[in-house]
Amino acid sequence: MAESTDATVLGQNSKPEVNPAPAKPAAKPAKTGAGEGEDEILGKRRRIIWACIVGYLSVSFLMFLRFFFPRTLFEPSTIFKVGYPSDFSIGVDTKFQKAYRIAVVREPERLFVIYLKCTHLGCTPDWKPAEDKFKCPCHGSGYTSEGVNFEGPAPRPMDRARVELDAEGQIVVDTGRVYSWPKGQPSHFNDPGAFIAV
């Protein structure tokens, strides 16, 4: 009798057996502090290498583009017109000095163009109307209104540019072709092209 009572009690209190849940896969092992540090260093190296590659390619590309823009010096033409002989009165006219570095000189029977380059060291002499002379600002050489040196270290007169009249009667100057009076040698100031008869 006592046995059946126990069995009853047992049957009432015992729960049905349930299958255990499948075991979860073992979690990955957490990275250690040293592993994270290595990853960071590798990332940094990769970034530096890429920066170098991109920099190198950028510079190469810019150098490639530079070939399309050669360092050419575009100088103004040495041949130009300055107007008609009647535009100039007797004396020295320096209105083209800034643009072309010349002075146009008209005399009673001829017109010529002085190329304003000092024969000492190449500075540009200025016309001084009050003193009736060209004066070099660098070392003080003086030239007459015809460009002939008479004071200072200049060794010879200033050159004259080639002049001629075009079909319309305008004065065409060519500073690329000059007439000189070398020291101790004959002058070329009377050569054809060194002046215009007016």
Ligand code: FES
């Ligand atoms: S450059 Fe003209 S005097 Fe020296």
